[in-house]
Amino acid sequence: MSDTDNLIENRPPSVATLFIERVAATPDAEAFRYPVPPASGQGPDDWKSLTWGETAERVYNISAGLVALGVRPEERVSLASATRIEWILADFGVMCAGAATTTIYPSTNADESVFILSDSGSRVLIAEDASQLAKVRAHRTELPDLAHVVVIEEADAKPDESDPEGWVLSLDDLEKLGAEELAARPDVIRQRIGALTSDQLATLIYTSGTTGRPKGVRLRHDSWSYMAKAMAATGLISHDDVQYLWLPLAHVFGKMLTSGQIEVGHVTAVDGRVDKIIENLPVVRPTYMAAVPRIFEKVYNGVAAKARAGGAAKYKIFQWAAGVARETSKVSQDNFRHTGNASVPFNLAAKHKVADALVYAKIREAFGGRLRAAVSGSAALAPEINYFFSGAGVPILEGYGLTETSAACFVNPGPAYRTGTVGKPMPGTEVRIAEDGEVLIRNPAIMVGYHGLDEKTAEVLEPDGWFHTGDIGELSTDGYLKITDRKKDLIKTSGGKYISPAEVESQFKAVCPFVSNILVVGGGRNFCSALITLEEPTIMEWAAEHGLGGKTYAQVMESPDTQRLIDGYVQRLNDGLQRWQAIRKFRLLPRDLDIEHGELTPSLKLKRPVVEREYGDLIEDMYAGTREK
Known part of the structure; x- marks a missing residue:
């Protein structure tokens, strides 16, 4: 021992x-x-x-x-x-x-x-x-x-x-x-x-x-x-x-x-007070903090919007720097994985130094200037967003856990973090992958059971202590866990193809700097579609610059110009997907999803059944006239 x-x-x-x-x-x-x-x-x-x-x-x-x-x-x-x-x-x-x-x-x-x-x-x-x-x-x-x-x-x-x-x-x-x-x-x-x-x-x-x-x-x-x-x-x-x-x-x-x-x-x-985060960070100057993916997505979209507002030249510099950050993070992680050294080639290091002076230093300062690491949990963070922040000197260590496991049972291990995974088991935690891909966990923090619901408890907790998480995952040979989707959220098209909505949604958040929330649907259908909401401050700023000033958010969502803008990002998303994963149709919603309407949990996770039920007419409209196979 x-x-x-x-x-x-x-x-x-x-x-x-x-x-x-x-x-x-x-x-x-x-x-x-x-x-x-x-x-x-x-x-x-x-x-x-x-x-x-x-x-x-x-x-x-x-x-x-x-x-x-x-x-x-x-x-x-x-x-x-x-x-x-x-x-x-x-x-x-x-x-x-x-x-x-x-x-x-x-x-x-x-x-x-x-x-x-x-x-x-x-x-x-x-x-x-x-x-x-x-x-x-x-x-x-x-x-x-x-x-x-x-x-x-x-x-x-x-x-x-x-x-x-x-x-x-x-x-x-x-x-x-x-x-x-x-x-x-x-x-x-x-x-x-x-x-x-x-x-x-x-x-x-x-x-x-x-x-x-x-x-x-x-x-x-x-x-x-x-x-x-x-x-x-x-x-x-x-x-x-x-x-x-x-x-x-x-x-x-x-x-x-x-x-x-x-x-x-x-x-x-x-x-x-969430509205005080940006104001508090330079005052508190934390060395670490935990957050949910939605916060990092908002920060990323905000940084991109600020650069875009600065004019074409400034936005081009930001896009170049973002690319350098991602490349640096990917190369350094790969080198660390194989050699234990996170170094990068001289040419890339030189580019990173220039990009750091122009962009990254300001991002780190916005986080207080001392942030050693941020821990992200509750849901998956788009890898491209994680690569960006890590390459900019704000490593985001994804972890994994559930209420039933007393929060984290996996976390990325400091310098050995691996983007796209939730890291390695916490000390004292065991993991195995069931035949159907479900992740099973056993450790001293597993719940006693659900209060007054013995039958529900028996559905997820085995007598020998193994807990069925309901998540589908893959375990690498060196112990890193990758969560691919919720077991119940996997969808099967009418053509028999299984799709992970969360994976497609995550990729779209990395591609489109305007997106707030996206819900991919397609279970039992012959193609995938999506409901999309946009970050209001970001899209309204864009709207003002493109002849849509003075219109409401809902009116901007209805505008053909906005539809064309988002369609361009959807096509970019589809370029990187398999044919059966591609988003063939989408609808922009007249307002963002929120906790108050019951569409998001307090930790900002999508309540899929609620959103699908509320916007059922829009979903049916996307499939109207199509031939189901």
Whole structure:
């Protein structure tokens, strides 16, 4: 057994133990940074810090406050809030009380929020503000188990005359209650932590299903202590890192990142406002951050649009530099794979030096100037976009995992990263490919099962611990995994050809700098077609330059000029595809797909059945009059 294996095998039963150890080891070191908007509402945010010791004080007060409210081990405490420092403090507090955090996206509607609270049997809801409180207040009689709602924004913690006594309180009230509890019973939280066992329920995360109700994924305390140790063992994070955390903490990815932070003790800057990412990066100056592919696609399209707006000469320089970046990344990865040296030929290195001065340095500066690596997960990133950023000095390390596996179980290994793959197994993770190509995973972080759904659990979890991911993949001889598609998303044409929609969609995103979302259809049909949306700022800027100024987005989508523009990119896409993969027809949608209309998950994945159902008439129109084979 290696030192790494031994470290993971001998992990503590809970991250709560690691938290106590971290606080004891570095009480005065900075743990978190978070923004405080100016009172006037104008000007830049003021960033404040918490040391590990200060973090612990607030965490233990929250934890003891929950104990004082009567929360028992493994009882559920729901969190409905955007990503912010209080989310993390509350989650740590729930963990240290021995309870189980149940996550709810703040964008979740009232009906589904009530379902999650009811299905989980949550005793307490920690809600961000008045809007989250209102969702449950209107349905309080349907939630007999919900004893209290704790509101983070103090001004919004206002009891209604119909509320039971003590049903609504502020987070500040909870912390004061906890301080009183600790004064009376100083060891109460350490006793709760000491009593934790590895198989106790720590987290209940509801998957955002594409159809029907979401399923609650039950994750043990042991899942997170394993994940913390495994993350550290990869060598991708260290004590000296500064992480920028903006991802939704209701997603399993965020919980994994905070677990790893506790293990190594680095600094995390927390701000979930997506519209502040560009503004925050030069302020935070992170050394690493995690994101979903949609963010990198937006950055790439934004950089290309800015270059195009600068005139023909500037855009030509950008296109040349983008080509050099991709070539450099491909050659260096290939050399590293075969020789262990990522060097490139002299002529290419000389071109790269010029391109770096003209283009790449500005891109790195936009990311804060210190970004050592970015981790991308949740969905596939188009390889050509990855090659571009990696060649520009912003390596994007793709990883892979699911809610059911406590997030990452594969990640690209630093300098040995391989674009187009999700890397190698995390330490302690086993993988095998089933006869039908499905990826099977086994490790200590696999879920206990779906909450109250034993039959659904048995469909994906074998008695010996192997989990059926539902993804189709290929494993290289040296252990790199490539995910080719979701098993259920593969489509078969009427001619008998199997097609991976995700692969075609990914290639189009690399070809077309205007695209926002694309959905390829063709199951049971004699050719493939697509529904396409465009990045509004980018296409509206193009529209203004091409005689379409003053028109709405929907009107621009209908314009023959826009249709011709996108048709050109579709033809470029088709040039690189097999005949049966080619997009024969497409339709531009009058608005972008979004979370609010239920077309994207909170992690920005396409909900294919929802989009196909909503735009069924457009799809049928593309096939009208064609002869099915």
